[in-house]
Amino acid sequence: MANTTCAHDPQVPDNTTNPQSDVAIAQAHPLLDITDIAQRTGIPDSALIPYGRTKAKVDPTQLSSRGQAKLVLVTAMSPTPAGEGKSTTLIGLVDALHLRNHKVAAALREPSQGPVMGIKGGAAGGGYSQVVPMEDINLHFTGDFHAITSATNTLAAVIDNHIHQGNALNIDPRKVTWQRCLDVNDRALRGVVTGLGGPAHGVPAETGFTITAASEIMAVLCLATDLTDLKRRLGAMTIGYTYDDQPVTVSQLGVAGALTALMKEAINPNLVQTLGGAPAFIHGGPFANIAHGCNSLLATRTAMSCADIVVTEAGFGSDLGAEKFFDIKARVGKLHVDAVVVVATIRSLKYNGGVAREDLDKENHEALAKGIENLGAHIGNIRQFDVEPIVAINSFPSDTEAEAHYLQEWAQDQGIRLVNSHVWAHGGHGGQELAEAVEQVLAGREQRTRSPQQIYDPEQGVEHSITTLARRVYGASEVEFSSKARKQLNQLKKNGLDALPVCISKTQYSFSDDPKKLGAPRGHTLHVRELIPRTGAGFVVVLTGDVMTMPGLPKNPAALHIDIDSEGSISGLF
Template sequence: MTAPLTDVAIAQAHTLEPITEIALRAGIPPEALITYGPTKAKVDITRLRPGRDVGKLILVTGISPTPAGEGKSTVLIGLADALTRLGHSAAAALREPSQGPVMGIKGGAAGGGYSQIVPMEDINLHFTGDFHAIAAATNTLAAMVDNHVQQGNALGIDSRRIVWQRCLDVNDRSLRSVITGLGGTAHGTPRETGFTITAASEIMAVLCLAADLPDLKERLARLTVAFTFDGTPVAADELGATGALAALMKEAINPNLVQTLGGTPAYVHGGPFANIAHGCNSLIATQVALRHSDIVLTEAGFGSDLGAEKFFDIKARHGRLDVNAVVIVATIRSLKYNGGLPRTDLGTESLDHLREGVKNLARHVANIQQFGATPIVALNLFTGDTAAERAFLRAWAKDFHVALAECEVWARGGEGAEDLARVVLENLSQGSSLLYDPERGVEHSIEVIARRIYRAEKIEYSPQALRDLAVLRENGWDRLPVCISKTQYSFSDDPTALGAPTGHTLHVRQLIPRTGAGFIVVLTGAVMTMPGLPARPAAEGIDIDDDGRITGLF
């Protein structure tokens, strides 16, 4: 029996089109193309011609993720190819994979099977260097803060209140809390600090929300790095760092252009996580795609409670984006898991567990409707799904008055999503709305999200969070939108509370002002901004042969 092809083997067997042809298809003029070899490029945003009317925007999100896998990016890519097959001018706008998950628990993150973006090895490993540029800028600023304190501290920075952390694009729990400056007076002032993973760094958020280079510089200038002894915030611009940071980000601000296996243009740019950051690709990439294609599919990480909420209330708010439809990706296996079926039994038919687990899907559908958007359920089929289970979900969707379409994108690519594409086209709406008004204050924003999206009954603030609230109010930052960092596995902050829990308490641990990005990070539960590796990291299975062919990227 022939072994099934892996994602990387399928990608390596594909003959890619020259990126110049993909750019022509995407409407990108040759003078705006900065090629990185024959199959990937950056788009120079300063050389783009004036845009036409923007296309329709479709957001792809998912149910609460499970170990069974849902295939959100895989469905998005297959749907983009299906729209292309049906004769539409389509483009995908996705996030760049972080090497943390690639080397950790998730493996490669460029779709799967016959629904991938390529060259998948490049996209998963280094790509065009955007993550490295973000890390370089972040760590340069950290070095300048420490150096300022060492060289006389003219600004009066309290070294105990330096809030700017270094970053690294690796899952490394050992770097969550560290002490720097050891070794004597020549080596700096000893202090406690830590590392954030690059995907959750503020400069990643700045890159993904900036409108252009001048806006990027303004955001970099107002990054809060520390507080003085009298409690005054210190910004990056006061250290003379803005120009150097912008120079390091000069190329990173330009979106990356690649292709799907079906030849659809794909803009892959920026990669904030949705559980500890805002979970959306860059606003620039999405806007470039909208100005050059009739239909653009973009993603928000994890489920509606995390990525989709942040897409609407942070990214769409900043970029004045209208969403014309939302695709919610679900699988029968994941719904049964949310219904309490053990992972080892997910291949077994169980209508009882499916009936219980579909409550999770119903919650995500209801959440999307709160933003005034039209939800469409994409049922991503697996080979073990039974006729009875599929019939149950079709009947549920009819009773719940939500559009549902099955798809088989892993095995069939765009062809397997044509029914879904037709359903999406039939259900496009005029636009979307926002959930809360930041002008009513951070506590109000948190409460609206907690009660309406998470269905929490109470919000509890730790003593640290209450001190943070006072700082926000003192500095006028309490009118910024909020970016809630929460476990992705549950609507609550307890990762074991599956399905659709209600009546729980949201535990707010810390509030962190991200003045450059323009939002407040709200840490809840036990979520960490630097993940750790699993017992057996994916890195153990990655290799390269003597001919330079990479294996093990799933």
């Protein structure tokens, strides 16, 4: 089954001696026509909606299921400025399994323009482990984010117009919770005042913008099962409250149909390819620190109808994206995860052990031993979901043999399956050890009964759900609710929304709500400042600490380094 090409074979990519930029590698790679990818994947012509030669949308209603595909979830340790390479590892794993003759597909999120132009960069992988065309994927792609932004802002305009035109629904302008959105990091839009200029310009109101990736319509798109369910969820969204504190929904405003019409094409998953020629379904892009952090349910199901193994992701670490994958997405979609890969790097472990970013290339066993507690906590979290994880060490040239040996001994002592991944440098050829480990785990899971994979029962109430996650996943000893959050908790109970799952919005850098507490802090307090019911998405957003739903740009944003020449060739993307 395994491909026998060795690392020294001239066919094998090598990005170690003279590393190239991600965009240069992607641009030099000859892409297959998307119709060829679809044909290889078993997607009929009737289901394919080409967007040019290298990307397409797929109509899931035209597909028939192949049976029960195996589902592999890729998550990571707590992210650091050094980068962990979760998407890179996922794509490399897909190409490795593809080389081993598996019918495999990737299911990933679409990149948000905010991070692409900000500090994080894109989300199309890196080195020889990428999805392509990376420029399209990292920029406008097929317009899904634009559709979400248009629908969100159309609804905002309808709300303001309704109030201006007589306010038949008795909406209290001070209690409108719906915000506009934009797919940029723009701190100046966090708080704005609309309706200034006199009566002809509407009713003045204090509001703000959310980044598109954190909008409720993004979450609705990612959890909808079909067009009918999308319309139902859009209609169920709460936009604010009346003067007597009754919730007002989109259906009451009468625009659920209009919003669905704007989303008609966006609901279909996007099909592209990996550098290794495997199919990749990229659809939806909610952030995991301020949303539920998973690609669309439709994309995952579509991939599972076309492949025997589907590798998908959840944003950031196990405490954010992975927990929400199990407790929100898998609960809604009745998905069962067969294997989990936790991505880590020696550099990031040392960062969690207290090493400054500029010193991460230096060997430091003391910091490695201290920082490994972070990885251990993430492994413990995944085990709570009835899966024994595989740890993939995304290798860097600065890693030393002594450091790698220390990790192997630690993993052996802890009974943890740990493998090294070299997919950034060698593509799927550098992920053979990881692919073999995944094969072994999948084979072992066939002999086990499928146990529930959720941490909490929403029926026990929002407060119980938050407390359970805080203690079992974050290592907190208690939860402190602000007076505003307490009032909102009572309002949730009053409106019959206390049994919804929770989507905790928390810093990605720490298990606590303080981004400076690295490693694996224990006994801290989770500070809940606000509860926002997302009745269309079907969960309650729990804002903690000082996390914001509209990020800002860094001092040296990536946008300063992106350029395009006279022939239209883009540079500077990563």
